[in-house]
Amino acid sequence: MKTRKRLIALFLLPASLVYLIFFLVPAVWAFYYSFFDWSGFGQNMDFIGIKNYIELSRDPLFLLSLRNTLFILVVGGVIVFALALLLTVLVNSGVRGKKFFRAMIFLPNVIATIALTTLWAFVYNPTFGLLNSFFKVIGWQPGATFMFTSMDHIFYAMLVALIWIEVGFYLVLLMAGMDKIPLEYYEAAKIEGANEWQMFTGITVPLLWDVISVGTVLYTIFALKVFEFPYAFTQIQPPTTIYTVGMYLYIEGFGKRDPIYRLGYATAIGVVLLLCVILVVWLLRRLMRREVIQY
Amino acid sequence: MNTTMDAPNQSRIRQGRWDLAKKWAAHIPAYLILGAWSFFTLFVIVWLILSSLKTDNELFKDVWALPTQIHWDNYAKALFAVDLGRYFVNSVVVVLISVVVILVLSAPAAYILSRKQFKGSNLITLIFIAGIGIPLPLLFIPLFNIMTALSINNTLYGLGVLFVALSLPFTVYMLTGFFGSLPVELEEAAIIDGASDFQVFFQVMLPLGMPGLITAAIFNFIGLWNEYQLALVFLNDPNKSTLSLGLYSLSNGMQYTGDWVGLLAGVVIVMVPTIVLYIVLSEKMISGITMGAVKA
Numbered sequence: 001m002k003t004r005k006r007l008i009a010l011f012l013l014p015a016s017l018v019y020l021i022f023f024l025v026p027a028v029w030a031f032y033y034s035f036f037d038w039s040g041f042g043q044n045m046d047f048i049g050i051k052n053y054i055e056l057s058r059d060p061l062f063l064l065s066l067r068n069t070l071f072i073l074v075v076g077g078v079i080v081f082a083l084a085l086l087l088t089v090l091v092n093s094g095v096r097g098k099k100f101f102r103a104m105i106f107l108p109n110v111i112a113t114i115a116l117t118t119l120w121a122f123v124y125n126p127t128f129g130l131l132n133s134f135f136k137v138i139g140w141q142p143g144a145t146f147m148f149t150s151m152d153h154i155f156y157a158m159l160v161a162l163i164w165i166e167v168g169f170y171l172v173l174l175m176a177g178m179d180k181i182p183l184e185y186y187e188a189a190k191i192e193g194a195n196e197w198q199m200f201t202g203i204t205v206p207l208l209w210d211v212i213s214v215g216t217v218l219y220t221i222f223a224l225k226v227f228e229f230p231y232a233f234t235q236i237q238p239p240t241t242i243y244t245v246g247m248y249l250y251i252e253g254f255g256k257r258d259p260i261y262r263l264g265y266a267t268a269i270g271v272v273l274l275l276c277v278i279l280v281v282w283l284l285r286r287l288m289r290r291e292v293i294q295y
Numbered sequence: 296m297n298t299t300m301d302a303p304n305q306s307r308i309r310q311g312r313w314d315l316a317k318k319w320a321a322h323i324p325a326y327l328i329l330g331a332w333s334f335f336t337l338f339v340i341v342w343l344i345l346s347s348l349k350t351d352n353e354l355f356k357d358v359w360a361l362p363t364q365i366h367w368d369n370y371a372k373a374l375f376a377v378d379l380g381r382y383f384v385n386s387v388v389v390v391l392i393s394v395v396v397i398l399v400l401s402a403p404a405a406y407i408l409s410r411k412q413f414k415g416s417n418l419i420t421l422i423f424i425a426g427i428g429i430p431l432p433l434l435f436i437p438l439f440n441i442m443t444a445l446s447i448n449n450t451l452y453g454l455g456v457l458f459v460a461l462s463l464p465f466t467v468y469m470l471t472g473f474f475g476s477l478p479v480e481l482e483e484a485a486i487i488d489g490a491s492d493f494q495v496f497f498q499v500m501l502p503l504g505m506p507g508l509i510t511a512a513i514f515n516f517i518g519l520w521n522e523y524q525l526a527l528v529f530l531n532d533p534n535k536s537t538l539s540l541g542l543y544s545l546s547n548g549m550q551y552t553g554d555w556v557g558l559l560a561g562v563v564i565v566m567v568p569t570i571v572l573y574i575v576l577s578e579k580m581i582s583g584i585t586m587g588a589v590k591a
Contacts, residue, residue: 007493008407011406011407015467016419018456018463019423026438041439090325093325103577104336108336112523112542114542114562118558118559119340122342250435253435253436267436270433271433273430274433
């Protein structure tokens, strides 16, 4: 019994300690910091209660960031899962090169964010970008002169690129779930005279439900904290129209080109972010819960 | 075989061909959509690699044209003039060491949590998994304070510590699931033979769990190699930059330097290691995603 305890301590403590000091403690501390007016590392901290949160609720830039983030979560999420499901069904429909298609669609997920944003900068660039020059070649004038990266369009341009990346991840997830569905189900349904759509809604979706449910939780966590891709999508001074909550937190805390250092305020943004994750994940678990189908 | 076929046989063959053609035709929409998606991805990446071998003038004159002459000097410039070579070395060192440490910490912890149930072990597992849901930006400022207090802010060493700590939740989750799915018979046999817990771990569990450990290593390597947000927040000294962060700075300077082909060469340099890993080990990578999320 004694050696067992020693084993547990020796094996579990190192990981737990690192996790505690560099992950859990800062996460809890964030709540504390969010009640202070604190304008720089090494500066005085003034306790101001929930004033940071009150200011947030009236801060138009924060509300814009929140709106953008929720747009990525909801609209982006619906598109990502619809496309991932569609492509999963197509890849599994008996075409040749199943593994090749899966590998190609997943590929953006292994490439550095900064490489992907540079790539898309070339796709969208108004003077020598691939899209504009492509439309010029096929002679479609409105497309040839369309400004994909203008203030009004840049958020959507970014979202399209983000969807292109994410679909691959959820495709792999859904395909793995699909491999677990016995083929006999489809054969039996075919004999009964079911069409493709009936098989999709009657077999594929219900039996994939658990995987879809896990996937939506993963996407929620990803979408709410998204920072790297939109932040690198524009150079040095991102226009406010592309702000996400994660970006706004970083900009308030550390500044863009010129430092800002509103540390208490920025941390309050982080706390709101965490509460959003908890709330949405809880909602999803409730909405998507149903009887487990045994098969 | 008869050279002349009787009529029913011929019509059966014709029918068979017709069925085959119909089967192919039914797949045309699938091929079109999957082909278009894959083609786009492949095209932009190949285009990027080809463009990185042009001169800036060539690039701006005609983005579709192939390079008239291969300009490897773009790469030489990126590696040595803008210091990406140094960043590359920084990234290799900090990422490789971090991945090793992540495994050294996670594997024993996952072994205990999946195999040696004790009072509170489920709660500890849950606390580790909860970390997956904590948004990283929340930790930026408190971590900055801790790092400064420990005097490891703005060092590659400190960045490595963060890489390890922040990768633990997912790795422990992944490995707990993987170890949990392994058969217990071999361990039991080893215990009957009088092996100690340590021997069981090192001589049975680790060899058996190797596929899971490799997957976790690849997963963390790619994630940490590609990340730039932690480097952005916790490294100020340009000399200590990681490759991803160095490229971020380079792309920010583009509006002043205008050397796009140099940036593209840098982008290819950051892409190559992970794409090569992916080509060699894509099955392992893909199984990593599903290791936790899709129950076997």
